[in-house]
Amino acid sequence: MIGHFITRLLPQRFKKAPRIYRAAQHTIRADAIDEAALSVVRRLHSAGFQAFIVGGAVRDLMLGRRPKDFDIATDATPEETKPLFRRAFIIGRRFRLVHVHVSHDVIEVSTFRSAQTDEDATDEHGRLLSDNVYGTQAEDALRRDFTINALYFDPETEEIWDYVGGVNDVRARRLKLIGSPTTRYREDPVRMLRAVRLASKLGLTLAPTSEAPLTKLAALMRNIPPARLFEETQKLLLSGNASETVAQVRRYQLLPSFDALLSTPIAERFADLALAHTDARLKIGKTVSPAYLFAALLWPTVTRERDAHIEAGMKPAPAFITAMDTALEEHAKMLAVPRRFQGIIREIWGLQPRFEQRQGQRPYRLLEQPRFRAAYDFLCLRTENREMPRELSVWWEKFQEADMDARKEMLAAAPKPATGSGSRPRRRRKKHSHAKTTAASAE
Ligand code: ATP
Ligand code: MG
Helix, strand or coil, rough: CCCHHHHCCCCCCCCCEEEEEEEHHCCCCHCCCCCCCHHHHHHHHHHHCCCEEHHHHHHHHHHHCCCCEEEEEECCHHHHHHHHHHCCEEEECCCCCCEEEECCEEEEEEEECCCCCHHECCCCCCCEECEEECCCHHHHCCCCEEHHHCCECCCCCEEECCCCCCHHHHHEEEEEEEHHHHHHHHCCCHHHHHHHHHHHHCCCCECCHHHHHHHHHHHHHHHHHHHHHHHHHHHHHCCHHHHHHHHHHHHHHCCHHHHCCCCCHHHHHHHHHHHHHHHHHHHCCCCCCHHHHHHHHHHHHHHHHHHHHHHHHCCHHHHEEEEEHHHHHHHHHCCCCCCCHHHHHHHHCCHHHHHHHHCCCHHHHHHCCCHHHHHHHHHHHHCCCCHHHHHHHHHHHHHCCCCCHHHHHHHHHHHCCCCCCCHHHCCCCCHHHHHHHHHHHHC
């Protein structure tokens, strides 16, 4: 292992000269870079190292977008980087990075690394199992996914260093994998999801050669470790452009779990609504809880299962609970939803029947539930989808804002619960006992 590591540090490394774009040849200025990131670059430079802003930030700035964060790439090793800063921590087991804390910011500094090309570093499908060796800057560029993600900006000289034609691709609004697309997707199938997500988020056209292998290689998605798959799915749903991205993911059949979940027109309509809501919220700078979104994607499965159980003679309350269990056990697993989210999803669902209980102290108790807000938003989705009467979400909106007296009046005038969420209107028989069981199911 150590021998292998040392040979990788010897000088017969891949060295290619970059094409350098001077300040006058492009539009990124140093003042667009976060002060914290700038200070880290300057410190590395003054210690004699190379340091560049790299990846998504350079791409976003060239596209006229505000970057989420500013990552730095350097030829200094983590051990050389850490002592240069007052608060810096080496993190990561697989590949070591340095997190430099500058006031409230954390700047990620990574050492140039090379993609391993040895055969034993991939699994039988060609998936890279490790990319844990330092390399030259040219190698660092080549192991990145897309040409537009492999640009290096030096804020002190305002130069962009480009090893892979990324500047031309940004200008052509083209998303193109570096190297052979089939090999690169095999190395890391998550790149297929990234291709679709970045193209829709940034309004880019996927290069035909990068697009062609997608459907053919979609089966490789099965080999992605669950935690990583969930992380990527979440990014995709919270991209601010989820409606379009999910449509593309389905077009290339990258996530079969989506097809299973959205297999009926009702499920599709509910998901479309949820995704459109999410996109709208993110556009105006509001946050979205991923649990809420997964709760929405899985909800049509819950109602379908619940209705089937009722049809088979089960009482509404146990039917609802069994349906929630099935949806979480079977479908949440396909989407690799972590346990901690499953708990929140169940709470959001479980509170739904309680919105129909508008008598006595119940509405007050519901307001105090920690998940009230998410559950209420979820109720709005259901009323918008005409699964529940619109009157119900309007009532709750008013009730939240009303003062004590107005609330009392609203309660006095509120309709008695007619149909619990656990029931279906046309099978309604004994109104009141029914309402009790559905309320109980939510406690
Ligand atoms: P986002 O806007 O979603 O943050 P990003 O491109 O910055 O997009 P990150 O996950 O933050 O995505 O990754 C930072 C950089 O690391 C990328 O720009 C790219 O250069 C490289 N990278 C990320 N994922 C991969 C991958 N799967 N294979 C190769 N390089 C990758
Ligand atoms: Mg990023």
